[in-house]
Amino acid sequence: MTTGKSSQSGRLWRASPLTYVALIIAALLSLYPFYYMFIIATRALDAINSTPPPFTPGSAFFANFGRVLTKPDVNFWLGLRNSVVVCTVITVSVVLTSTLAGFAFAKLRFRGRNALLLTILMTMMIPTQLGLIPLWGMMLDLGWYDNLAAVIVPFLTSAFGVFMMRQYTASAVSDELIEAARVDGCTTLRIYWNVVLPAVLPAAAVLGLLTFMAQWNDFLWPRAILTPEHPTLQVSLGFISYGYYTDYSMVFAATAVGTLPLILVFVAFGRQIIGGIMEGAVKA
Amino acid sequence: MSLSVKTPPVPPARVQPPGRPRRAATRGAWLNRLDLKGSPYLYIAPFFLVFGAFGAYPMLRTIYMSFNKWDLVNERTQGHTFIGLKNYVDLIHAPYFWNAVQNTFGIFVVATVPQLAMALFLANLLNRGLRARTFLRMTVLVPNVTSVAAVAIVFGTLFQRDFGVINWVLHFFGVSPVDWHAYKWSQWTAIATMVDWRWTGYNTLILLAGMQAIPKDLYESATIDGAGQWRQFWSVTMPMLRPTFLFVTVTSIVGGLQLFTEPVIFNNGYNVLGGTRREAQTLTMYMWENSLDNTNKAGYGAAVAVALFLMIIILALGNYLLVRRTAK
Numbered sequence: 064m065t066t067g068k069s070s071q072s073g074r075l076w077r078a079s080p081l082t083y084v085a086l087i088i089a090a091l092l093s094l095y096p097f098y099y100m101f102i103i104a105t106r107a108l109d110a111i112n113s114t115p116p117p118f119t120p121g122s123a124f125f126a127n128f129g130r131v132l133t134k135p136d137v138n139f140w141l142g143l144r145n146s147v148v149v150c151t152v153i154t155v156s157v158v159l160t161s162t163l164a165g166f167a168f169a170k171l172r173f174r175g176r177n178a179l180l181l182t183i184l185m186t187m188m189i190p191t192q193l194g195l196i197p198l199w200g201m202m203l204d205l206g207w208y209d210n211l212a213a214v215i216v217p218f219l220t221s222a223f224g225v226f227m228m229r230q231y232t233a234s235a236v237s238d239e240l241i242e243a244a245r246v247d248g249c250t251t252l253r254i255y256w257n258v259v260l261p262a263v264l265p266a267a268a269v270l271g272l273l274t275f276m277a278q279w280n281d282f283l284w285p286r287a288i289l290t291p292e293h294p295t296l297q298v299s300l301g302f303i304s305y306g307y308y309t310d311y312s313m314v315f316a317a318t319a320v321g322t323l324p325l326i327l328v329f330v331a332f333g334r335q336i337i338g339g340i341m342e343g344a345v346k347a
Numbered sequence: 348m349s350l351s352v353k354t355p356p357v358p359p360a361r362v363q364p365p366g367r368p369r370r371a372a373t374r375g376a377w378l379n380r381l382d383l384k385g386s387p388y389l390y391i392a393p394f395f396l397v398f399g400a401f402g403a404y405p406m407l408r409t410i411y412m413s414f415n416k417w418d419l420v421n422e423r424t425q426g427h428t429f430i431g432l433k434n435y436v437d438l439i440h441a442p443y444f445w446n447a448v449q450n451t452f453g454i455f456v457v458a459t460v461p462q463l464a465m466a467l468f469l470a471n472l473l474n475r476g477l478r479a480r481t482f483l484r485m486t487v488l489v490p491n492v493t494s495v496a497a498v499a500i501v502f503g504t505l506f507q508r509d510f511g512v513i514n515w516v517l518h519f520f521g522v523s524p525v526d527w528h529a530y531k532w533s534q535w536t537a538i539a540t541m542v543d544w545r546w547t548g549y550n551t552l553i554l555l556a557g558m559q560a561i562p563k564d565l566y567e568s569a570t571i572d573g574a575g576q577w578r579q580f581w582s583v584t585m586p587m588l589r590p591t592f593l594f595v596t597v598t599s600i601v602g603g604l605q606l607f608t609e610p611v612i613f614n615n616g617y618n619v620l621g622g623t624r625r626e627a628q629t630l631t632m633y634m635w636e637n638s639l640d641n642t643n644k645a646g647y648g649a650a651v652a653v654a655l656f657l658m659i660i661i662l663a664l665g666n667y668l669l670v671r672r673t674a675k
Contacts, residue, residue: 079478089486094489157522177657188401189402194405195409195635196638196649196652199638217400250386276492283607287639301496301611304500329485329492334485337485
């Protein structure tokens with residue numbers, strides 16, 4: 064970065080070739096572990112022992128992934144299905160409750176509004192693991208041990224989501240528009256549904272993507288409360304890596320299949336996700 | 348607030364349904380007021396209900412549990428006994444607790460310092476007129492969308508002693524194969540690498556967002572004053588970036604001290620001891636060992652949770668004061 068060039072008169076510094084070299088090295092370091100994962104997943108087991116390490120894909124992917132499915136204790140498909148169910152339910156709920164609460168905080172006036180918003184902000188700073196042990200006991204009492212409800216219900220709302228949607232609604236929906244709808248005789252719920260929700264859809268979509276990805280990747284709590292008999296995908300992966308760690312090709316095939324959906328989502332919506340993260344950072 | 352005090356609104360964006368039946372004026376007004384005054388509470392209620400039941404209540408209960416002898420499984424039949432500060436006294440005298448403190452902070456420092464330096468460096472590079480801007484931003488962020496479990500599985504193999512890619516690369520520099528599982532420093536390094544691989548890009552984008560919010564005319568006047576790029580970075584970018592940098596460091600502290608998945612999976616996935624001699628057992632793993640794995644020790648585990656919470660608060664506050672003080 065200290066190329067000695069003085070900055071340009073334009074809005075941004077011009078990038079020197081060295082900038083590109085550094086960024087390309089960073090990109091390669093970011094991508095190589097993915098590449099390595101797909102290489103090992105498509106190769107026979109002996110590939111892992113070879114030096115130099117293999118750099119080209121093989122053709123054994125289906126054989127490797129087939130072995131994942133023959134292990135009844137791994138429950139890979141069930142884990143995948145459970146993850147889809149859990150993430151979908153949570154994402155829909157978080158988007159609805161966050162946009163609704165965000166609308167209330169941004170556009171409706173009520174007693175205690177600022178104090179309640181501040182409370183939500185503060186809950187974002189509390190480490191989640193503080194409540195882990197009693198929560199586990201609660202699930203036992205509720206009969207939710209090894210039950211998907213245990214990994215769904217506590218996450219149906221999100222402080223981050225409420226705050227993000229409040230910020231976005233405040234700037235994206237004009238007060239005049241809401242006044243107008245109200246004069247028309249719309250109830251607040253109708254205003255939410257017909258005026259606010261369409262206007263905040265871009266941010267709501269980003270919130271949905273971020274929520275889905277975070278839930279898809281969660282490991283600690285599902286691992287605490289679910290067993291390999293009724294796992295989410297990550298619990299299933301953790302169990303494979305523990306029980307079959309000598310069969311690298313198989314473990315990597317399972318890992319690749321579990322990672323692929325998120326990579327596809329990211330490739331499709333990366334621009335929006337990056338926009339959401341960066342916008343949130345400036346507003347926070 | 349009432350509608351009448353508002354200035355006349357702009358023409359309605361949505362056309363009023365023509366055949367809408369008019370309610371009796373008083374009843375309509377009453378319903379309208381109820382809607383305006385009451386509905387906001389209804390709309391924010393879901394968050395407070397869920398958070399109250401599954402967030403706030405367990406957190407307060409953790410504090411209560413930490414003063415009791417508590418059996419997580421048999422609590423309902425046997426109840427619990429108040430033992431005052433005994434759990435905390437035991438904690439202070441437990442070598443494994445201090446081992447976990449050491450590991451947690453060790454990994455945190457080994458991971459966070461280079462991570463923030465790299466993130467600043469990359470953000471500064473990305474904050475230029477670049478070709479393929481979105482592509483480059485996506486490549487630095489893509490590690491963050493991978494599951495921690497997958498990252499730990501892949502890096503566990505990269506760090507293998509006999510055929511791992513890391514040792515293969517190191518042998519070009521004359522380093523003989525390292526048994527990454529065998530020592531504290533090597534476990535910390537391997538785990539910190541996973542953490543950094545996953546989080547550097549994320550922090551880069553947050554810092555980049557902060558950099559882009561800095562008014563451009565500050566740089567223009569610095570250029571007129573003859574300040575070079577390096578000088579501008581230290582005299583303009585860094586001071587202006589302070590709020591963002593504070594945000595990044597605080598989230599790193601809150602997240603980093605709760606580290607769990609990487610060391611668990613790096614050490615064979617299904618136990619929380621963090622290696623044969625607990626080389627990488629973090630505080631969260633130690634808490635888990637003393638609650639979910641040994642359910643009759645849950646009161647002690649709760650004390651570990653409270654201790655971890657206090658450490659996070661103290662560190663985050665200290666960091667806040669430090670960053671604020673360097674401002675002057």
